[in-house]
Amino acid sequence: MKVRTSRFGEVEIDPSRLLVFPHGLLGFARFRTFALLQPDDRGVFYWLQSVEDPELAFVVTDPTAWVSGYQVPIRPGELTELGLEKAEDATIFAIVNRRDGAITANLQGPIVMNAASRTGIQLVLSDRTWSTRHELVRLPGAAAAKTA
Amino acid sequence: MLVLSRHCEEAIMIGDDVEIVVVDIRGDKVRLGVNAPARVAVHRKEIYESIRQENAQAASLHGTLGAIPGTPSLAHQRAAAIQNIAAARISA
Numbered sequence: 001m002k003v004r005t006s007r008f009g010e011v012e013i014d015p016s017r018l019l020v021f022p023h024g025l026l027g028f029a030r031f032r033t034f035a036l037l038q039p040d041d042r043g044v045f046y047w048l049q050s051v052e053d054p055e056l057a058f059v060v061t062d063p064t065a066w067v068s069g070y071q072v073p074i075r076p077g078e079l080t081e082l083g084l085e086k087a088e089d090a091t092i093f094a095i096v097n098r099r100d101g102a103i104t105a106n107l108q109g110p111i112v113m114n115a116a117s118r119t120g121i122q123l124v125l126s127d128r129t130w131s132t133r134h135e136l137v138r139l140p141g142a143a144a145a146k147t148a
Numbered sequence: 149m150l151v152l153s154r155h156c157e158e159a160i161m162i163g164d165d166v167e168i169v170v171v172d173i174r175g176d177k178v179r180l181g182v183n184a185p186a187r188v189a190v191h192r193k194e195i196y197e198s199i200r201q202e203n204a205q206a207a208s209l210h211g212t213l214g215a216i217p218g219t220p221s222l223a224h225q226r227a228a229a230i231q232n233i234a235a236a237r238i239s240a
Contacts, residue, residue: 008238011236011238012236013235014235017234017235017236018235019235023189025203026196026199027200027201027204028203035235035236036233036235037234037235037236037237037238038230038231038234038238039238040237040238040239042221044219044222045219046230046234056207057207058206058207062230065221065226076186077185077186078186080186081186081187091229095202095206096209097205097206097209098209099205106199106202106203108195108198108199109202115229115232115233118233122199122203124189124195124196124199125195126191126195128195132198132199132202133202137217137218138218140216
């Protein structure tokens with residue numbers, strides 16, 4: 001199938017590769033179907049592109065590549081909903097943002113996926129160990145200046 | 149908005165399966181217990197709101213992020229796992 005995107009034009013996607021978020025993402029509950037797009041730069045950033053809205057896409061990354069010790073406490077009910085037996089079987093992504101000259105990741109609201117069933121949910125971690133704007137890396141030349 | 153008065157250890161029911169119990173009252177702080185099925189998400193509102201706002205901002209991100217110094221590389225196993233989930237390659 002062809003998926004229209006505002007950032008990458010039309011992308012050909014095998015329907016079996018789609019990802020389903022039964023509750024959508026927080027604030028975007030209407031959009032349930034996404035595709036993970038992989039830039040050909042071998043980087044650690046990916047695009048989670050909505051199939052239903054060409055404009056809607058998020059940069060996501062594997063937070064464990066950046067932050068050692070980052071673990072998501074997935075509750076039993078959430079594991080059941082994802083059809084996972086144990087938390088270690090989950091694939092975790094964090095939504096990436098650009099803030100004040102830095103690349104940040106939302107570690108308090110991680111995306112947790114069952115890679116086999118291709119379903120995911122965005123969790124809301126109730127403790128404050130991890131922030132919604134965890135700094136991953138400062139952008140070159142950004143120093144401490146506010147560039148937003 | 150419906151407003152109800154409750155004493156400590158009293159509860160309210162929302163529908164058939166959500167119970168909210170006043171566990172403790174101390175000064176201006178009320179501790180609430182929530183019994184709800186797993187499918188019902190229960191969050192502190194300010195945390196929920198901050199994640200919602202962060203999502204909204206993140207959705208406006210454009211451009212590429214690949215060539216930033218300091219970017220780690222993915223462990224081989226993780227990269228393979230993500231490739232399994234990815235649907236297509238795009239030119240960065």
